[in-house]
Every structure is written in C-alpha cells, then in structure tokens.
Amino acid sequence: MNESVAYWAVVPAAGSGRRMGARTPKQLLGLGPQTVLEHSLDALCAIPSLAGLVLVSQDDPDVDAIALRYSNHGLLRAAGGEERCHSVLNGLKALDGNKASGDDWVLVHDAARPCVRTSDLHKLIETLSGHPVGGLLGVPVQDTIKRTDADHVIQSTVARDNLWHAQTPQMFRLARLREVLEAALRDGFEVTDEASAMEHAGEHPLMVEGHADNLKITRPEDLPLAEMYLRQQGRL
Numbered sequence: 001m002n003e004s005v006a007y008w009a010v011v012p013a014a015g016s017g018r019r020m021g022a023r024t025p026k027q028l029l030g031l032g033p034q035t036v037l038e039h040s041l042d043a044l045c046a047i048p049s050l051a052g053l054v055l056v057s058q059d060d061p062d063v064d065a066i067a068l069r070y071s072n073h074g075l076l077r078a079a080g081g082e083e084r085c086h087s088v089l090n091g092l093k094a095l096d097g098n099k100a101s102g103d104d105w106v107l108v109h110d111a112a113r114p115c116v117r118t119s120d121l122h123k124l125i126e127t128l129s130g131h132p133v134g135g136l137l138g139v140p141v142q143d144t145i146k147r148t149d150a151d152h153v154i155q156s157t158v159a160r161d162n163l164w165h166a167q168t169p170q171m172f173r174l175a176r177l178r179e180v181l182e183a184a185l186r187d188g189f190e191v192t193d194e195a196s197a198m199e200h201a202g203e204h205p206l207m208v209e210g211h212a213d214n215l216k217i218t219r220p221e222d223l224p225l226a227e228m229y230l231r232q233q234g235r236l
C-alpha cells in the first residue's frame with residue numbers, strides 16, 4: 001500500500017434499472033433490511049484506507065436519506081449523467097474539486113454490485129497499488145461462448161481461454177482516468193467500463209481475479225441470488 005496517495009471510491013448509482021423492470025430503480029430495491037445501494041456502500045466503507053467516496057445519483061429523496069447516513073465516511077455527491085460513463089465522469093470531477101490529487105487511486109464500483117467481497121477489495125488494492133496502469137476485478141468465463149447473428153443463429157464459438165467477465169471496482173489514477181474518459185467520449189467511443197477507456201488510450205490494465213458472487217444486479221432473477229450470496233457472506 002502506497003501511503004503517499006489516497007484511495008477514493010466513485011459509486012455510479014444513477015441508472016434507471018430498465019432491465020429490472022421495477023418501478024423503483026434497482027439500487028434502491030431491498031436486500032434484507034437494507035437497499036442494494038447501502039450494501040454496496042457498506043462494502044466500500046469497510047476499506048480502512050478509503051479517504052472518501054462520491055455517490056453519483058439522480059435527484060432522489062430516498063438517496064438523500066441514505067447519503068446522510070454515510071456522511072461520516074467523507075461522502076460527496078455528484079449528479080448522474082445520460083449514460084454510466086457520464087455519471088462516472090461527473091464523479092471524477094467532484095473528486096477533482098475536492099481534496100483529491102491526480103495521483104490518487106479511484107475505485108469505481110457499481111451501486112448494483114452489492115455482494116463484492118471485502119477480501120477481494122483488499123486484493124485489488126494490494127495488487128494494483130504499485131501497478132503503472134491499474135485494473136479491475138473479474139472472473140474467467142466458464143461457459144462455452146457463442147456469437148450469433150441478429151436472429152440468434154449461431155455464427156461461431158468464441159475461444160474462451162483468457163476470456164474474462166469484467167466486474168467492478170475498476171481502479172485507476174484519478175487524473176489519468178479522467179483524461180482517457182474525456183478523450184474516449186470526444187472520440188465517440190462506446191465506453192461501457194473504465195478499463196475500455198484506458199484501453200482506447202493504449203493502456204493495458206491488469207485483470208485481478210475475484211469471485212462470481214460479485215454479480216451486477218440487472219434482472220429480477222438476480223435479486224434472490226444476491227440475497228443468498230449476502231447470507232453466505234454473513235452480511236444478512
């Protein structure tokens with residue numbers, strides 16, 4: 001752990017949860033007595049070295065109430081953007097305007113990933129703190145992967161060796177991440193995660209193996225699965 005730099009988190013929590021099909025945005029759905037968002041914030045706040053975190057959300061009184069409960073963790077707020085990448089960039093700008101320096105590390109973690117293990121967060125930070133680029137948590141692909149046409153007719157089988165599911169947190173230096181994200185957006189490049197913006201700039205982030213239970217809650221069937229994982233971890 002490099003003591004001279006700080007570690008911050010940016011939590012994109014401004015999505016509408018279209019694929020969940022619920023009236024409530026999925027980050028505010030319940031997992032036991034807490035919301036998905038609170039479980040994700042609790043996981044990040046368990047990192048002793050965390051200097052603070054930026055919660056990126058739409059205007060929502062329910063989010064405001066949750067944010068108040070994390071004010072002692074140096075919680076800052078930023079407005080959500082049209083897409084996840086715009087929300088993340090707003091979060092980085094909020095950090096820039098605060099006590100953060102360009103060399104500080106930023107962990108970008110989806111609010112929709114409440115089951116991330118504290119042990120994996122520590123593994124990510126320990127593995128990457130001396131790394132020249134940064135990286136992300138992920139898990140190797142276990143199924144056979146098919147590519148189809150628009151009519152779902154299989155065209156090919158994708159070789160799965162060295163193929164990974166990218167997760168979050170994705171951990172990069174603040175100034176460099178903001179620079180590559182702004183450049184990717186200027187180029188009209190489709191940014192679905194922070195690592196892809198780094199790759200677009202010619203960087204090679206490091207994949208750090210985590211666990212499959214760090215799922216992104218996306219569809220209704222993911223909620224009971226997340227609840228089971230949290231119980232297994234003793235968090236419910």
Ligand SMILES: Nc1ccn([C@@H]2O[C@H](COP(=O)(O)OP(=O)(O)OP(=O)(O)O)[C@@H](O)[C@H]2O)c(=O)n1
Nearest residue numbers: 012013014015016017018019083084087111112
């Ligand atoms: N404009 C957006 C879109 C997404 N997110 C956040 O990014 C994370 C991952 O995005 P995703 O799973 O796609 O969430 P949604 O966009 O809400 O889902 P959907 O695509 O089904 O609407 C979530 O924590 C979501 O709240 C965000 O902060 N701002």
Ligand SMILES: C[C@](O)(CO)[C@H](O)COP(=O)(O)O
Nearest residue numbers: 084110166167168192193216
């Ligand atoms: C960032 C991410 O969770 C990595 O897998 C994923 O790219 C988010 O994608 P989404 O379409 O915004 O859910």
